[in-house]
Amino acid sequence: MPRYFFHVHDGGSVPDDLGLALPDIGAARTAAIELTREILRSELVGPFHDYSCWRIEVSDSPELTGLPIFVLHFSVSQ
Incomplete structure (x- = not known):
């Protein structure tokens, strides 16, 4: 099973050095959407007006310099 790494960029970069073993890119997309939901619900990320x-x-790749397979963009507007 391939391993996918989910690097978060929010004004800084949070590399994922563990990744997840998932069956395919569809499962990786679902995991990225779930991670987005967790970030938006989390109080650990700070106020949205910062980012x-x-x-x-x-x-x-666990390296931030690796080429992305895909990128999920999301934003919060007030």
Whole structure:
């Protein structure tokens, strides 16, 4: 099973050095959407006015310099 890494960028970068073993890219997309939901619900990420635009780069590498397989963009507007 391939391993996918979910790097979060929100004004800074939070690399994913563990990743998830998932059966395919569809499962990786679902996991990225779930991670987005968790970020939006979390109180650990700080106020949204600090970072209104976020992205999750899904890669096959734990390194931030790896090429993304796909990118999920999301934003919060008030």
